[in-house]
Amino acid sequence: MIVTIDGPAGSGKSTAARKLAARLVVPYLDTGAMYRSIALRVVNLGADVNDAEALVEIARAARLDLDCGPTFTRVKLDGHDVSEAIRAFSVNSVTPYVATNQRIRDLLVEKQRKIGQSLKALVTEGRDQGSVVFPEADVKFVLDASLDKRAQRRHQELLADGEEVSFNQVRDNLDRRDRDDSRQWAPLLQPGQSVRIDTSRMSIAQVVERLVDHISQITGRQS
Numbered sequence: 001m002i003v004t005i006d007g008p009a010g011s012g013k014s015t016a017a018r019k020l021a022a023r024l025v026v027p028y029l030d031t032g033a034m035y036r037s038i039a040l041r042v043v044n045l046g047a048d049v050n051d052a053e054a055l056v057e058i059a060r061a062a063r064l065d066l067d068c069g070p071t072f073t074r075v076k077l078d079g080h081d082v083s084e085a086i087r088a089f090s091v092n093s094v095t096p097y098v099a100t101n102q103r104i105r106d107l108l109v110e111k112q113r114k115i116g117q118s119l120k121a122l123v124t125e126g127r128d129q130g131s132v133v134f135p136e137a138d139v140k141f142v143l144d145a146s147l148d149k150r151a152q153r154r155h156q157e158l159l160a161d162g163e164e165v166s167f168n169q170v171r172d173n174l175d176r177r178d179r180d181d182s183r184q185w186a187p188l189l190q191p192g193q194s195v196r197i198d199t200s201r202m203s204i205a206q207v208v209e210r211l212v213d214h215i216s217q218i219t220g221r222q223s
């Protein structure tokens, strides 16, 4: 069974996807980690983010290996585990240049489909998983939340990580990312073909229960 969870940054989709995969005991694929890994390589090489051709070459040359478990996706870039390094602040600002490059998207989408074919059952999370990558998925969710709520969640995470950043900086950053992201994925989402959940007033446990309930209803599966 393939379950897709799409949504903007701070919608709670990563945590929900990980917890859902653990409940279903199937691998979890974090596709954002793939875009982040290419961005990390761009940062490390000091490449010009506006040179689309150079970014494509970097993506083509990069060897990405993903290890998907029910509670994690670990990523190796050219043999090195970069699962933590891809979360750095410097990578955040470069990732949109990678993610809005259609040729890089085509490369990574192909890789995601191959992973799906080999795993057969998985929970996959991103922006375009239900719309583009796995249109035949058994269950498609879209999670969303208000900008303020998403900024509040992200701000708390960053404070907990020891980052000195104001709420307004986080809010502005998310707002900008929404606009960058929407150039690629928002028009692709098809209302009516997915279950949409506004997580603004829900705890993560409530979101996971809602996902599990829906899957149980359509498959008759007890989780």
Ligand code: DC
Residues within 6 Å of the ligand: 009, 031, 032, 033, 035, 036, 095, 096, 099, 100, 125, 126, 127, 128, 129, 177, 181, 184, 185
């Ligand atoms: O979910 P995240 O923050 O780890 O995603 C990192 C970036 O990659 C973000 O700019 C959105 C982009 N992305 C994408 O365009 N398509 C995906 N399937 C997953 C992520």
